[in-house]
Amino acid sequence: MTETKFHTEEFSVNGEEILARVKQLLREGNIRRVVIKDKDGHILVEFPLTVGVVGVALAPVLVAVGALAAMLTEATILVEKVDEDRPVDEKMDEQK
Numbered sequence: 001m002t003e004t005k006f007h008t009e010e011f012s013v014n015g016e017e018i019l020a021r022v023k024q025l026l027r028e029g030n031i032r033r034v035v036i037k038d039k040d041g042h043i044l045v046e047f048p049l050t051v052g053v054v055g056v057a058l059a060p061v062l063v064a065v066g067a068l069a070a071m072l073t074e075a076t077i078l079v080e081k082v083d084e085d086r087p088v089d090e091k092m093d094e095q096k
Contacts, residue, residue, distance in 0.1 A: 018069035033080040
């Protein structure tokens with residue numbers, strides 16, 4: 001049985017860039033979860049993404065992200081990605 005590993009990445013963006021950055025990340029396709037935090041680190045929205053979610057199913061998420069972008073000046077986007085192609089040893093080294 002193959003165990004799926006995940007890693008997280010954080011991106012600091014201004015309000016105008018939030019929606020564009022989230023759309024770009026979703027196009028990459030290996031996203032498991034997205035969290036958007038305000039400049040103080042408080043979680044504003046968190047949404048899980050299942051494999052195969054595309055197009056119309058993402059519309060409500062993108063509308064919510066767009067509404068947040070209109071209200072924020074600074075934000076952090078935390079993205080949990082699936083590590084499918086990375087060797088197990090490399091994954092373990094990053095966790096240390």
